[in-house]
Structure formats: structure tokens, C-alpha cells
Amino acid sequence: MIMGTKVAEVMTTRPRAVTPQTSVREAAQLMEEEDVGALPVVEEEARLVGIVTDRDVAVRVVSRGLDPDATRVGEVASTEVFALTPDDDLDEALKMMAHAQVRRLPIVVRENELVGMLAQADIARAGKEKVTGEVVEAISRPPKGPRVARPEADADVGASERLAASSPKEEERLH
Numbered sequence: 001m002i003m004g005t006k007v008a009e010v011m012t013t014r015p016r017a018v019t020p021q022t023s024v025r026e027a028a029q030l031m032e033e034e035d036v037g038a039l040p041v042v043e044e045e046a047r048l049v050g051i052v053t054d055r056d057v058a059v060r061v062v063s064r065g066l067d068p069d070a071t072r073v074g075e076v077a078s079t080e081v082f083a084l085t086p087d088d089d090l091d092e093a094l095k096m097m098a099h100a101q102v103r104r105l106p107i108v109v110r111e112n113e114l115v116g117m118l119a120q121a122d123i124a125r126a127g128k129e130k131v132t133g134e135v136v137e138a139i140s141r142p143p144k145g146p147r148v149a150r151p152e153a154d155a156d157v158g159a160s161e162r163l164a165a166s167s168p169k170e171e172e173r174l175h
Helices: 024-034 054-062 090-100 120-126 129-139 159-165 167-175
Strands: 038-042 047-055 104-109 113-119
Touching: 024 159, 038 090, 038 113, 047 054, 047 104, 054 113, 090 104, 113 120
Parallel strands: 047 113
Antiparallel strands: 038 047, 104 113
């Protein structure tokens, strides 16, 4: 794939990070400012202890109706984190991303000291078009058909009834 290229050559250095005590709202605002979908969670200035993603915010805070000002990052962040070192090869990073189904990896040295982040986009920029396609394909498994959320009023209507109610053109597109 991208043989011989080291993580250090393409990673983002000095990434923005939050602590477990940071409010979820502040973390979400940082994600927006930095235009990122994940922030590493650190203690003692740089020791990686987790990662909080935009998905964590949506699934673990918003969907549960929690107050983003009162909820702390440490309550919703993932603590099982896959990480690499700057000396690892990008091929190893790709394998880890595909295996773990993640789009971002923290980069650490010594005792889990955060020094960077490696995102799918970083690898895509470093690689050729074919490699970029392989990266996206390996990390993002396509879903097996739509699972459309319906308003509660539609909950009692079965899928076959919804299909029967659709127009012939819509039905044709669905098959």
C-alpha cells in the first residue's frame, strides 16, 4: 500500500486534547473549531487515557438526553483506545484502522504520551488515488441496506406495508 512511509511523516502534531473533566459542550465546540471528529483525552498534560468522538457525543449524550454542560468527557469517552507510535509504518496504521473500524488513531511515545493524531484523511493525502480508495474501503464497511428511523406514529406500520404504499417508481428503485 504505502510501504516505507512512517506515521511521523503524515500525522498531525500537537493535536488539541481535552481532559476527563472537560464538559461535553466544550469538547463539541473544540471539535467544531478544529474541524475534527475526535479529540484525545489526556491526564497530567499529555498521558492518553481515552478518546471522545462526535459519535460519542451523539450516542452517549444527545440520544440519552444528558445535559452537555453537566456531562463530563470522562463519562462518555472511549477508554479502550488503539494507538501507534511515530515510528510505525502507515501500512500498520491502515491494518489497525481497518481491524478496529476507526478513522483516527492517537500517536504516542514513551508512557502513552500523546504526540499526534493520524486520521484517515492524513493517509489519503499522503497516498495515491488507488491507495485512498483502499483506505476508505478497508475502514468503512458498507451497510447492508437502509434502516430508516420512522416517527413513532409509523412504528406500527410494517416494512411491507410501507413498500406497498410507495409509488411504483419508488418501489422500482428499491429493488
